Amino acid sequence: MKDKRNYNVFFNTHTVSGIVISVGLFVCFFAGAFALFQTNINKWEANAKNKEKLTVDYEKTLTTIKKKGYVMDGRTFFIQMMDNPLPFIMVISRPLRAEKNTNTQKKEQKNYSEAKVEANGPISVKIDPDTYQIVDQYSAESTEYLGTFLYHLHYFDQIPKVGLYISGLVSLFFLFAIITGTIIHWKKIVSNFFTFRLKASIKNLWSDAHVALGIIGLPFQFMYAVTGALFGLVILVLLPSTIVLFGGDQGKLLEYIAPAYKTFDMANETHLERPNINQLIQNARKELHIDDTVLASVNVSNYNDKNAHIMAEFRVKKEGNFYDDAYITYRLRDGKIVEKKMPETHPYKSSVLHTVRKLHFAQFGGYLVKTIYFLLSLITCFVILSGVMLWLEARNNKMYEKKKKFNTAIGAIYLGASMGLFPAIAFFFCITKIIPLDIENRFGLMSNAFFLFWLAYTLYAFISKDFHKINKHALILAGILGIAIPFLNGLQSGLWFWTSLQSNYIDSFFIDISWLLLGVISLITAFSVQRLVSHKDKRKTKNSTSKNRNHQEVIDTPILAMNESISTNN
Amino acid sequence: MPANKKYLTTSNWIKFSKISATILGAMLASVTLHLALAIWVGFEYIIPTSLFSVFILWGFFMIMVYWIKSPWKSWGIFLFIISISVAGIYMAKN
Numbered sequence: 027m028k029d030k031r032n033y034n035v036f037f038n039t040h041t042v043s044g045i046v047i048s049v050g051l052f053v054c055f056f057a058g059a060f061a062l063f064q065t066n067i068n069k070w071e072a073n074a075k076n077k078e079k080l081t082v083d084y085e086k087t088l089t090t091i092k093k094k095g096y097v098m099d100g101r102t103f104f105i106q107m108m109d110n111p112l113p114f115i116m117v118i119s120r121p122l123r124a125e126k127n128t129n130t131q132k133k134e135q136k137n138y139s140e141a142k143v144e145a146n147g148p149i150s151v152k153i154d155p156d157t158y159q160i161v162d163q164y165s166a167e168s169t170e171y172l173g174t175f176l177y178h179l180h181y182f183d184q185i186p187k188v189g190l191y192i193s194g195l196v197s198l199f200f201l202f203a204i205i206t207g208t209i210i211h212w213k214k215i216v217s218n219f220f221t222f223r224l225k226a227s228i229k230n231l232w233s234d235a236h237v238a239l240g241i242i243g244l245p246f247q248f249m250y251a252v253t254g255a256l257f258g259l260v261i262l263v264l265l266p267s268t269i270v271l272f273g274g275d276q277g278k279l280l281e282y283i284a285p286a287y288k289t290f291d292m293a294n295e296t297h298l299e300r301p302n303i304n305q306l307i308q309n310a311r312k313e314l315h316i317d318d319t320v321l322a323s324v325n326v327s328n329y330n331d332k333n334a335h336i337m338a339e340f341r342v343k344k345e346g347n348f349y350d351d352a353y354i355t356y357r358l359r360d361g362k363i364v365e366k367k368m369p370e371t372h373p374y375k376s377s378v379l380h381t382v383r384k385l386h387f388a389q390f391g392g393y394l395v396k397t398i399y400f401l402l403s404l405i406t407c408f409v410i411l412s413g414v415m416l417w418l419e420a421r422n423n424k425m426y427e428k429k430k431k432f433n434t435a436i437g438a439i440y441l442g443a444s445m446g447l448f449p450a451i452a453f454f455f456c457i458t459k460i461i462p463l464d465i466e467n468r469f470g471l472m473s474n475a476f477f478l479f480w481l482a483y484t485l486y487a488f489i490s491k492d493f494h495k496i497n498k499h500a501l502i503l504a505g506i507l508g509i510a511i512p513f514l515n516g517l518q519s520g521l522w523f524w525t526s527l528q529s530n531y532i533d534s535f536f537i538d539i540s541w542l543l544l545g546v547i548s549l550i551t552a553f554s555v556q557r558l559v560s561h562k563d564k565r566k567t568k569n570s571t572s573k574n575r576n577h578q579e580v581i582d583t584p585i586l587a588m589n590e591s592i593s594t595n596n
Numbered sequence: 597m598p599a600n601k602k603y604l605t606t607s608n609w610i611k612f613s614k615i616s617a618t619i620l621g622a623m624l625a626s627v628t629l630h631l632a633l634a635i636w637v638g639f640e641y642i643i644p645t646s647l648f649s650v651f652i653l654w655g656f657f658m659i660m661v662y663w664i665k666s667p668w669k670s671w672g673i674f675l676f677i678i679s680i681s682v683a684g685i686y687m688a689k690n
Contacts, residue, residue, distance in 0.1 A: 035603055270631050271635070421598065
């Protein structure tokens, strides 16, 4: 009795939570699968090579920032060389607290009255590593690129302000759905895993596929549910801990989750004399045994203060090493080592966030792991959609006759919005190579076109309401557009996929070949799938034909005969 | 295949209570319990762990709400956890 109650209650919560989050979760996993390769996609779009050797002159970088008119004293700067898609130096600094620097602020503003910058405000700029000029004054991120766009799409960043939190909640309900799903199938988990009834009812087909693939992907999905909730709703951990445990000082909290970025108290005493930062970074490389090819993330805290510190963090690219980070912190006024973490040691507090990030972004094991992640993400997408199909099929009977129209419409919209994302992404890839580069607001136009395409496909799905066609046409469209991508790229950039590898355009080659494969697989799938016909419909057609013919003649194909035997057994 | 309605509640109040317990109650219980543990056991291990365990515990609390039949009982458990944790934090801070 109790068992039955639990089974039914969890079944219901699994269904409801699954249906509510389905499209959102599909977008998370589908766009996220592409976002795993965001740097590759950006480089493909910009026809860029991997730069061999990149160096940063930190002193010059800081001078550039100062010349721009920002107040420097007491700031914390994060400086990192990025190669996405073209090399640039990223400088980020949080706004200064106004009351501390009222005097210096006035002085500086007089000096740089022409500069239209908020001297105490936040800094987020891109600097050209050759000329040390500011390229982008407003964003240190490569926002206007397709890979980054897809990355933002996967946590709904296009929805202003609340997008990230919505994605966090979707992740949390995904966790709930995973656990309830496992509870429902717990008793038959082994036998159901080895069951795949292709020829029974459509409902059985969907449910067997849903269960088996759900179990295969379970560890992967659990990891993404937890880490996704963490990235979306991390504020729920950080905010209470900061307020309750550290009296509002977030820097103190950082010591426990990212010790490399912990803050130091200000001495409130100006101290300008210091060793050269470039030299210190070189010393750091020697100290940690890191060669020049590994780029550093540098964090300068309390700049120009007596208690200024500089931290350099490196990600060593070593084979078979999951924990690859190393950092060193110097006191800036005399270059004394304050803290040091070698790549071989990994204390717990600095490893947790690191592990979460590596797992979520597949930053280990190179292309192999990313490809496995990609496939597992697609499997998860299939589990989501088969869940929706199962929901519909279970309601495709007399009991739900009244709601049938509504349910079918919901199903069509869900399927259209989910499957439509695939051709829409392929379409976006195509237009990045078609639209001329010098058009004003080029990226805004392209992203609007993408959303319109997606919306149009959803509308088409809503109007057609034929699930087989929605699915098939999405695959055909994505297949054609996908195969076109490498050729459009070749026409636009001259980088054909049969020559790009030799000339070292690895990303161009990788994306082209991947789309060619994806496109071909989509087309093959689209043209080989057959319409799923329920027994009820089969019986209907049979009855109508058997009026004229002998009943035995109709069951001539082996599949129909097999279906017949199964349905009579049931 | 759809769940047997016989076992499901029809009262909107119970539905509302359960949904609010899964979102608000479970979240508050999980977060305050972690804060209290951080104070009792020490920051060193609890704070980094809480990054992910807050959400796992939240998830399991959500399951608990639907496992326990009475919505008031699950709210009672959450309020008990929350008050014990808040009292613990309060005592440790003063």
